[in-house]
Amino acid sequence: MRIVSASDKRAIARLMAPAERDDRAFERRVQAIVDAVQRGGDRALERFARRFDRVEPPLEVPAAEMRKAAARVDVSVRLAIAQAAKRIARVAFQQIPKHLDVAPAPGVLVEQRVEPLERVGCYVPGGRFPLPSSLLMTAVPARVAGVREIIVVCPRPEPAVMAAALEAGVTRLFRVGGAHAIAALAFGTKRVPRVDKIVGPGNRYVAAAKAIVSRRCAIDFHAGPTEIVIVAGAGQPAWIAADLIAQAEHDPDARAVLITWSRLLARRVARAVAERSRGRATVERALRANGAIIVARNAREAMDLANRFAPEHLVVQNESLTRGPLVAGAVFVGTYTAQAAGDYATGSNHVLPTSGAARSRGGLSAADFVRVMSVQRVTRAGLARLAPTILPLARAEGLEGHAESIEVRL
Numbered sequence: 001m002r003i004v005s006a007s008d009k010r011a012i013a014r015l016m017a018p019a020e021r022d023d024r025a026f027e028r029r030v031q032a033i034v035d036a037v038q039r040g041g042d043r044a045l046e047r048f049a050r051r052f053d054r055v056e057p058p059l060e061v062p063a064a065e066m067r068k069a070a071a072r073v074d075v076s077v078r079l080a081i082a083q084a085a086k087r088i089a090r091v092a093f094q095q096i097p098k099h100l101d102v103a104p105a106p107g108v109l110v111e112q113r114v115e116p117l118e119r120v121g122c123y124v125p126g127g128r129f130p131l132p133s134s135l136l137m138t139a140v141p142a143r144v145a146g147v148r149e150i151i152v153v154c155p156r157p158e159p160a161v162m163a164a165a166l167e168a169g170v171t172r173l174f175r176v177g178g179a180h181a182i183a184a185l186a187f188g189t190k191r192v193p194r195v196d197k198i199v200g201p202g203n204r205y206v207a208a209a210k211a212i213v214s215r216r217c218a219i220d221f222h223a224g225p226t227e228i229v230i231v232a233g234a235g236q237p238a239w240i241a242a243d244l245i246a247q248a249e250h251d252p253d254a255r256a257v258l259i260t261w262s263r264l265l266a267r268r269v270a271r272a273v274a275e276r277s278r279g280r281a282t283v284e285r286a287l288r289a290n291g292a293i294i295v296a297r298n299a300r301e302a303m304d305l306a307n308r309f310a311p312e313h314l315v316v317q318n319e320s321l322t323r324g325p326l327v328a329g330a331v332f333v334g335t336y337t338a339q340a341a342g343d344y345a346t347g348s349n350h351v352l353p354t355s356g357a358a359r360s361r362g363g364l365s366a367a368d369f370v371r372v373m374s375v376q377r378v379t380r381a382g383l384a385r386l387a388p389t390i391l392p393l394a395r396a397e398g399l400e401g402h403a404e405s406i407e408v409r410l
Contacts, residue, residue, distance in 0.1 A: 225354065
């Protein structure tokens with residue numbers, strides 16, 4: 001990994017540049033797939049499934065097939081799936097917004113009502129690795145929030161993914177992926193029901209399709225390649241290197257950065273990364289293109305830089321580094337709080353914002369699967385108390401009809 005100084009503004013700007021590529025031709029291809037599924041329904045969906053996913057209809061996986069496949073999964077993996085689901089559910093339950101009743105004035109009651117979405121779609125990648133954890137992270141919070149129908153799409157649902165689907169309480173599972181699966185969830189077909197919201201990570205096609213359909217169907221957030229930023233002034237070089245490599249193995253576009261104020265640690269981590277990454281093609285490509293060790297003047301400058309990155313995963317050496325502002329999708333504090341623990345076992349969600357989106361929100365939670373709305377009740381006496389506020393403001397805005405709608409009642 002290259003070592004750069006925090007004072008090298010050009011190098012830092014390159015590292016922080018968004019990973020997305022402005023590829024109009026690619027966007028047009030994705031738009032064409034989305035449009036074809038919207039117009040052609042199942043026929044178009046099946047055509048793309050044959051072409052891109054190499055699967056033949058029927059696309060839906062029957063419950064009996066899921067149970068049969070799950071039974072083939074190693075017992076230790078099934079137990080791990082059950083334990084992970086239990087912890088995710090425990091955290092998710094506390095994330096549901098609370099019902100509130102507030103009386104801002106006598107005769108005026110504002111209720112905050114929380115209701116689950118009716119139906120959601122969860123995208124589970126099916127690329128180089130089966131990802132049962134991604135299914136759990138999307139479907140379990142939806143179930144905990146009270147969503148009645150949870151539809152999962154995955155281009156190649158391995159037995160472990162099917163075991164996770166059963167554990168999470170998934171309603172229906174479809175063997176389909178890519179932009180065409182996103183379009184089917186957003187617009188619905190005769191076989192794939194239209195959903196209220198689509199969540200979950202995916203490749204470029206999935207991310208682009210989610211952006212396109214977001215005008216018609218809610219999504220969690222726009223996601224890009226995975227990221228990690230580690231802030232440390234001391235520690236085990238081999239451990240830090242292992243965390244950087246763990247993130248880089250996801251994708252050649254993954255971003256892995258260490259920010260330190262110790263040049264000695266920077267050199268030791270660089271050597272450890274070189275030793276551990278040798279022969280791992282994806283890791284080497286990612287670190288060569290998007291990896292770096294930044295040497296800052298002190299801990300404060302290191303944290304300021306980390307917050308400018310607004311990374312998906314932020315790992316900090318100790319509690320003292322968390323006392324100021326934090327800008328990240330998820331934060332991991334301390335030597336033993338490995339980022340991989342959050343991927344699988346802590347119960348916190350690993351579906352997180354990337355490419356700077358952590359400036360405005362954190363990761364997926366049960367709150368993403370509910371509607372929070374106000375229900376207002378006003379008596380005649382309450383309206384009379386509100387009139388001195390309403391009438392001047394309505395007339396100041398030139399909305400005479402608004403004012404009259406109050407006066408006629410009084």
